[in-house]
Amino acid sequence: MLKNIRIALWVAVAVALVGVGALLWHADRQEQAAAFKPEFSLPDEAGTIYTAADFRGKHVLVFFGFTNCPDICPTTMAEVAQVMDDLGPEAAEVQPVFISVDPVRDRESGLGEYLEAFHPSILGLAGDEAATQAAVGSFKVFGERHEDASAPGGYTMSHSSSLYLLGPRGDWLRQFEYGTPADDITADLKERL
Amino acid sequence: MLKSTAAALVLATILPASAFAECVEVTQGNITVSAAWSRATIGTERPAVFYVTIRNDGGSDERLVGIETPVADMPMLHESVMENGAARMSHVDQIVIAPIDAVSLEPGGYHGMLMDLQTELVEGTTFPVTLLFEKSGPVTIDTAVLPLRAREAACEEAL
Incomplete structure (x- = not known):
């Protein structure tokens, strides 16, 4: 029982890490897009x-x-x-x-x-x-x-x-x-x- | 006061009607040409444009092979071509009008390019353009000079 809970928590940690990674990557991409400022x-x-x-x-x-x-x-x-x-x-x-x-x-x-x-x-x-x-x-x-x-x-x-x-x-x-x-x-x- | 209001009302009724009057239409044999228009120019330095609608009521292809006008020494048939978001103009030898079909020379596609302009095109005036057809021969139509800002013919074309 305890073992199952431990596994579930580690799964949750993995999901959270992936989620944060995706968010950071997304934010970075947006920043890159926003950084395109054509000049003349x-x-x-x-x-x-x-x-x-x-x-x-x-x-x-x-x-x-x-x-x-x-x-x-x-x-x-x-x-x-x-x-x-x-x-x-x-x-x-x-x-x-x-x-x-x-x-x-x-x-x-x-x-x-x-x-x-x-x-x-x-x-x-x-x-x-x-x-x-x-x-x-x-x-x-x-x-x-x-x-x-x-x-x-x-x-x-x-x-x-x-x-x-x-x-x-x-x-x-x-x-x-x-x-x-x-x-x-x-x-x-x-x-x- | 009442009189001027009445006059304004009459004008308000007549003006839109006259602005969208039926286009001048010239028929010769199976070919009907209508809605000929151009944009006003500033001086004669830049080429002017010629737009028109051509209807073929015949049973076989007709070809527009050239245009002539007294206002320009070098009138040509052109086509604006879009390639990967870039526009380019190319000269066309002929424009085919299929049987029971109509072709419009209109913004963004086929158009007459009037080079070596001999006279400024003044808004509100007209000038003749002769369309040279392979089978039906020359057809001349009065072309309306619209404001530089015009985006389409100011009349209903005979499609």
């Missing part, structure tokens, strides 16, 4: 450098694109503009950022004016090659030049087409794939704000 350091048209840290306290919606793109980029910016309108007063807590993957051409053709036509809140950033690639790499996304005789200027860009959401502490929260309706993005943001 890029100028707007006026030359003011913005980094991810400048938007602490706000949710940041990041898109990588280029303005010679007639389909995906304006469609996504139109969705973002709709989201910003639909958020109402809460829009003040969200900063949309457009990072150019074709910065030289986009600076020449007027990135700020273009984005303002969608929504005045959208901040356009266009750095040099190194800073742009650093941002692309930090977000673990993709932006690459392709020579294409049938495209304006003889090249086009392939680029990650999702919207990326960073939280108020700069931590990666999620992505919205291309084609996510504005209503779904607005609903997701409203739950977080």
Whole structure:
């Protein structure tokens, strides 16, 4: 009888140890996930450098694109503009950022004016090659030049087409794939704000 | 006061109705083209876009093999292709419209890319685009220039 109780207690100890181990492992994993803070350091048209840290306290919606793109980029910016309108007063807590993957051409053709036509809140950033690639790499996304005789200027860009959401502490929260309706993005943001 | 309220009420009734009026529709043989729209541009530096819906009421495949417009010197048929979350545009030689079927050139898929723009596209105006079909020949439709922010045609298409 006593022996049985002793065995049962040791089993309980083993279960508890496994449980604590699992909890610790889980917490560590969460910490790792929370530790993913994509960075960028890029100028707007006026030359003011913005980094991810400048938007602490706000949710940041990041898109990588280029303005010679007639389909995906304006469609996504139109969705973002709709989201910003639909958020109402809460829009003040969200900063949309457009990072150019074709910065030289986009600076020449007027990135700020273009984005303002969608929504005045959208901040356009266009750095040099190194800073742009650093941002692309930090977000673990993709932006690459392709020579294409049938495209304006003889090249086009392939680029990650999702919207990326960073939280108020700069931590990666999620992505919205291309084609996510504005209503779904607005609903997701409203739950977080 | 009462008068302006009445006028506002009338406008409130008419405006949505006119905004979602039936699309301009052009039929030639078995092909009906409708809901042609584009987005306003800022200047002529960047390429513009062309979206349209094509219905084939015939008994065999029809092919759209090109587009022409006076507003752009280099109009082409393109397709946005998604690969592993990345978007890329590729040139397409033709777009097949199966019998008793419709194909839409729409955001995120097939579209006309209007390069070497000759004139700024101004919201509220229209411009002609000629679609070149293999069997039905050229079909010209007035294309509505919608706001830069537009996400879809501002009318009911003839699907």
